[in-house]
Amino acid sequence: MIDAIFESRHINHFSVIRVLSRYDDTLASYFVDSLYLWYDTLRMNGDFVGTTTDNNETEKALPTKHLPYFKDFIQGFTPKQVTEFTQHMKRYLFMFRPNAGFEVGSTSRYTGKPEACLLATKEWKAGEQVTCCLGSIAALSEQDDLKLKSEGRDFSVMVSTRKKCSCLFLGPARFMNHDCDSNCEFILIGQNAITFRVQKDIHIGEEMTVFYAEHYFGDNNCECLCSSCEIKKQGHFLTSDENAITDTSDSDITIDENATRRSGRKRKDISYKDYYVPEQVKKSRPDSIQLLRKTITDNITSPLVMQKKQLFCDKDLDPFRPRNDSLDELSVFHDWIDNLSDISDDDEPELVIPKCCPQAKEYCTARVRERPNLCGRCNRHYQIYGLLWPMRKIRKPNGRSKKQKESSKNISLPTQSTLPVRQQLLSPPMPAPLIHSFVRVPSITPIYTMNVTPPTHVQPLIYAEPSIHTRSSIHPVQSNVQYTPNIHYTTTQSAPTVRSTDSSKATKLIMPRPPKPLQPQPTTSTTTFSEPLVISTWPLDKSILKMHTNNLSAKQKKRERALAFKLKRELYPRDKEPYKLVGLDAEIKEKQERLGGLQLENIYLLDLRNRLKKIVSHRCVVVDTSSLPLLEIGRPEQGTDDEHITYDERIPNILDTYTEDDSSVDLVDTEENSVSHKPFLNITKNKHVSVNDQLIDDGTTENVNMAEGITVQHANLVEDTQFKKHKSIEKVPFLEKGIIVKQEPVGPIELPPSPSQNYVFVPHQKQLTLNKPNEDNTYHPLDTSNNAKITANLQVHGLIERGVPNKIVFRGSEETSRFTEHEHVQVKQEPEEVTIEACIQLETTEHFPPPSLSPPPRSRSPSPQQQHQSPMKVSFILQPTNESPRVEQCVYINKPTKLKPRKKSARKGCPIAPPRKEPFESKQSIVRSKFRDAPPPRTIPVIPSSKESTRQCSTNSNIGPFVPIEPNNC
Numbered sequence: 001m002i003d004a005i006f007e008s009r010h011i012n013h014f015s016v017i018r019v020l021s022r023y024d025d026t027l028a029s030y031f032v033d034s035l036y037l038w039y040d041t042l043r044m045n046g047d048f049v050g051t052t053t054d055n056n057e058t059e060k061a062l063p064t065k066h067l068p069y070f071k072d073f074i075q076g077f078t079p080k081q082v083t084e085f086t087q088h089m090k091r092y093l094f095m096f097r098p099n100a101g102f103e104v105g106s107t108s109r110y111t112g113k114p115e116a117c118l119l120a121t122k123e124w125k126a127g128e129q130v131t132c133c134l135g136s137i138a139a140l141s142e143q144d145d146l147k148l149k150s151e152g153r154d155f156s157v158m159v160s161t162r163k164k165c166s167c168l169f170l171g172p173a174r175f176m177n178h179d180c181d182s183n184c185e186f187i188l189i190g191q192n193a194i195t196f197r198v199q200k201d202i203h204i205g206e207e208m209t210v211f212y213a214e215h216y217f218g219d220n221n222c223e224c225l226c227s228s229c230e231i232k233k234q235g236h237f238l239t240s241d242e243n244a245i246t247d248t249s250d251s252d253i254t255i256d257e258n259a260t261r262r263s264g265r266k267r268k269d270i271s272y273k274d275y276y277v278p279e280q281v282k283k284s285r286p287d288s289i290q291l292l293r294k295t296i297t298d299n300i301t302s303p304l305v306m307q308k309k310q311l312f313c314d315k316d317l318d319p320f321r322p323r324n325d326s327l328d329e330l331s332v333f334h335d336w337i338d339n340l341s342d343i344s345d346d347d348e349p350e351l352v353i354p355k356c357c358p359q360a361k362e363y364c365t366a367r368v369r370e371r372p373n374l375c376g377r378c379n380r381h382y383q384i385y386g387l388l389w390p391m392r393k394i395r396k397p398n399g400r401s402k403k404q405k406e407s408s409k410n411i412s413l414p415t416q417s418t419l420p421v422r423q424q425l426l427s428p429p430m431p432a433p434l435i436h437s438f439v440r441v442p443s444i445t446p447i448y449t450m451n452v453t454p455p456t457h458v459q460p461l462i463y464a465e466p467s468i469h470t471r472s473s474i475h476p477v478q479s480n481v482q483y484t485p486n487i488h489y490t491t492t493q494s495a496p497t498v499r500s501t502d503s504s505k506a507t508k509l510i511m512p513r514p515p516k517p518l519q520p521q522p523t524t525s526t527t528t529f530s531e532p533l534v535i536s537t538w539p540l541d542k543s544i545l546k547m548h549t550n551n552l553s554a555k556q557k558k559r560e561r562a563l564a565f566k567l568k569r570e571l572y573p574r575d576k577e578p579y580k581l582v583g584l585d586a587e588i589k590e591k592q593e594r595l596g597g598l599q600l601e602n603i604y605l606l607d608l609r610n611r612l613k614k615i616v617s618h619r620c621v622v623v624d625t626s627s628l629p630l631l632e633i634g635r636p637e638q639g640t641d642d643e644h645i646t647y648d649e650r651i652p653n654i655l656d657t658y659t660e661d662d663s664s665v666d667l668v669d670t671e672e673n674s675v676s677h678k679p680f681l682n683i684t685k686n687k688h689v690s691v692n693d694q695l696i697d698d699g700t701t702e703n704v705n706m707a708e709g710i711t712v713q714h715a716n717l718v719e720d721t722q723f724k725k726h727k728s729i730e731k732v733p734f735l736e737k738g739i740i741v742k743q744e745p746v747g748p749i750e751l752p753p754s755p756s757q758n759y760v761f762v763p764h765q766k767q768l769t770l771n772k773p774n775e776d777n778t779y780h781p782l783d784t785s786n787n788a789k790i791t792a793n794l795q796v797h798g799l800i801e802r803g804v805p806n807k808i809v810f811r812g813s814e815e816t817s818r819f820t821e822h823e824h825v826q827v828k829q830e831p832e833e834v835t836i837e838a839c840i841q842l843e844t845t846e847h848f849p850p851p852s853l854s855p856p857p858r859s860r861s862p863s864p865q866q867q868h869q870s871p872m873k874v875s876f877i878l879q880p881t882n883e884s885p886r887v888e889q890c891v892y893i894n895k896p897t898k899l900k901p902r903k904k905s906a907r908k909g910c911p912i913a914p915p916r917k918e919p920f921e922s923k924q925s926i927v928r929s930k931f932r933d934a935p936p937p938r939t940i941p942v943i944p945s946s947k948e949s950t951r952q953c954s955t956n957s958n959i960g961p962f963v964p965i966e967p968n969n970c
């Protein structure tokens with residue numbers, strides 16, 4: 001390489017160092033500094049002025065292989081030099097690979113000024129190779145060496161024992177800092193290239209460090225400023241007394257096998273006042289390890305928009321500032337952000353930390369309060385990858401089979417306006433991601449505060465996704481979505497589903513065991529899953545669970561259970577626990593009996609918050625799909641052309657052909673270790689989940705790897721006690737990188753007799769949904785004033801089995817315990833279609849919404865404001881009396897814009913008196929509420945149900961197809 005450079009007639013007047021370092025400076029400037037980095041990385045050349053490109057050009061260039069800047073740069077290079085330069089460029093491009101697992105961050109630890117550091121963006125396990133972090137070593141001539149030293153630019157000079165000379169350490173690997181207790185080690189690739197191997201597990205967000213050499217920073221690294229030295233009071237942090245004792249060695253450089261650098265630094269007898277010692281460190285007590293660690297963390301920031309001061313004070317550093325890229329979407333996004341900011345401004349600014357990532361607090365400012373937002377780092381990450389930090393994900397360019405593509409053509413995909421809030425936020429109008437090939441796969445759970453009306457161009461419709469809104473409204477920890485009266489809420493209308501009942505077509509995915517043979521399934525199937533799932537967004541390791549299940553003593557188990565419980569309580573305080581389903585145990589037991597011993601697998605949903613991380617090892621069930629964003633983990637389709645998940649074509653092909661020239665290691669093969677080769681499944685909010693290890697293509701979203709699409713609609717928290725029943729936790733199939741979903745029936749499964757055409761029996765938690773919820777599935781406004789009766793008319797259309805007696809059981813969803821229930825159900829069957837109409841009366845026994853969110857004083861009605869805040873979810877189950885298929889439909893009952901005060905007398909009377917048509921006695925069972933305090937069932941008038949009657953109803957209704965029922969109607 002070096003020879004080649006010398007050969008060049010264009011550059012032979014340069015020294016090697018000049019050439020190589022210029023390569024490196026150029027590439028670092030282009031691919032690191034220019035990509036929203038808020039500082040410039042150290043330059044080898046003092047006269048380097050940086051690349052002349054702006055972000056916009058970089059954005060275009062990176063994924064398109066057309067790198068105009070570099071075209072100019074390599075003008076006059078010989079082909080060999082071009083190759084060499086390209087080679088080096090690849091090292092930089094590798095940083096942006098989805099599975100790179102690190103990013104360039106910053107730290108002020110060493111000089112007080114921002115310097116580069118490498119931060120993990122994934123969980124690293126000891127032994128793994130950081131194959132996307134590459135560097136090259138170039139031998140330095142003596143002159144170059146001296147020159148660099150004299151210029152003080154020898155920060156990247158090592159002495160190689162192999163080459164027996166000083167070498168320049170180039171490429172992104174040079175950004176890895178030294179730590180005396182490092183978590184990575186150098187490994188050589190061939191003669192001139194290096195990468196790293198992880199020595200200790202590294203968590204997301206942690207700095208990745210390497211041990212340079214014994215005496216790199218002076219004798220015994222006495223000048224080392226690493227965090228380990230700081231904690232252990234070694235190196236630079238050694239007190240003077242200790243120095244006196246230990247400073248006996250005057251040995252020269254010890255040369256490491258891999259690379260060392262002669263220390264050109266001042267020795268420790270020289271004042272270190274120039275070294276930066278963070279304020280907090282100075283103040284900290286010697287034993288304040290925690291504080292030190294915090295300081296350490298605080299001083300390391302991740303790329304682009306890090307520190308608060310920098311974040312927004314400096315206009316140029318504002319991540320949201322419009323750039324000269326004239327991206328309309330970006331300006332829309334800006335406007336939107338600004339609007340949010342305007343709306344949320346008040347006299348007393350309150351800092352609201354976005355919950356986009358665990359470090360959001362560090363990267364946000366008061367400006368981001370009270371609005372959905374990403375912290376600075378996530379914003380930067382999003383701009384580059386189109387994903388929330390730290391996820392990077394690759395898209396299979398042709399990941400969907402022809403059939404899938406065809407089938408999806410016929411399906412109307414959700415439009416922007418129909419996307420849930422979170423997806424709206426993550427979809428345009430955000431700027432197009434820099435690397436377009438990455439699928440949006442945040443495994444973290446961005447949670448937004450919505451208490452403002454988005455501007456019209458951001459689609460003001462907020463769709464009430466069943467799990468999201470209900471839980472959001474209940475559970476402030478998980479989500480603090482708030483509702484405003486002027487936003488219309490409605491239920492999410494699931495996109496039409498492509499039903500795949502042919503088990504051979506459903507891709508068996510994660511489950512290592514073959515699915516138990518099912519009894520014949522109904523010919524059509526649409527399942528909305530509503531049961532606990534085994535989900536994890538945290539990279540779980542099978543061994544962890546194994547360890548916990550197998551190797552723990554009873555005492556340990558007990559302790560861990562207690563801890564798990566404590567952690568759960570922390571997340572879900574008792575009074576706010578939103579997922580506790582009354583009678584769940586009994587329900588499960590009953591269902592298990594009925595289904596021949598159904599085994600529920602309920603594991604974790606973990607987000608990236610550290611405290612949740614702990615739960616991984618404690619088997620605490622925290623399943624909250626309300627905060628589930630789109631999750632995807634890649635897996636190639638076996639035996640297809642797509643076996644390798646490839647990068648978008650726009651990513652330079654050079655990535656795929658990359659090899660270190662004199663290396664025996666073909667880095668392309670490292671892909672095999674990457675997430676892209678892991679099994680993959682997709683979980684998309686509000687999509688459909690298959691059962692029995694079969695994942696059904698629901699055909700509704702492009703993001704889903706269709707054959708393997710899996711969806712979670714909602715999941716329930718299962719009490720800890722469930723774990724006792726959880727005998728085979730070690731059998732839970734794992735994806736190393738992410739998601740686990742398992743529904744595993746055990747034992748024979750009873751299928752319902754003659755399941756109706758439009759229902760599919762879910763042989764599990766047996767909650768079925770009507771295939772096509774009626775669009776008019778609207779709800780009567782409820783009066784949720786304290787202790788008031790809540791009356792609602794519900795209507796749903798569906799096809800049910802003819803001649804099967806049905807009943808409808810209403811229940812208040814998670815709020816069950818808060819209500820007593822009266823039900824009056826009519827089911828009218830017609831040959832093809834049945835319209836089920838019901839009027840329910842729920843009587844609050846407690847405040848609703850829960851006091852935690854909107855505490856209405858018991859003694860008086862809630863203010864109109866309060867009344868508008870939370871839609872209530874009520875689920876009802878259509879249940880044939882033979883106890884077989886049950887249909888659950890969750891509905892959201894929105895608050896009325898005007899609420900009529902309820903008269904006290906209304907509580908006792910029958911709330912139902914459909915104001916139209918002649919009532920008649922239902923032939924169906926009128927089911928008495930299973931809830932306490934329910935009054936005796938009443939026979940209620942039935943509205944003849946037909947399409948016509950429904951239409952009539954609709955016209956009469958001021959909200960939905962039903963006219964509000966007045967108490968005196970009874």
Ligand SMILES: C[S@@+](CC[C@H](N)C(=O)[O-])C[C@H]1O[C@@H](n2cnc3c(N)ncnc32)[C@H](O)[C@@H]1O
Binds near residue numbers: 156
């Ligand atoms: C190979 S570079 C590492 C990346 C560097 N931070 C940058 O921004 O380019 C080595 C330089 O980083 C700094 N450095 C890294 N680790 C250090 C440590 N433990 N103590 C003191 N300085 C360190 C020193 O300035 C050193 O010369």
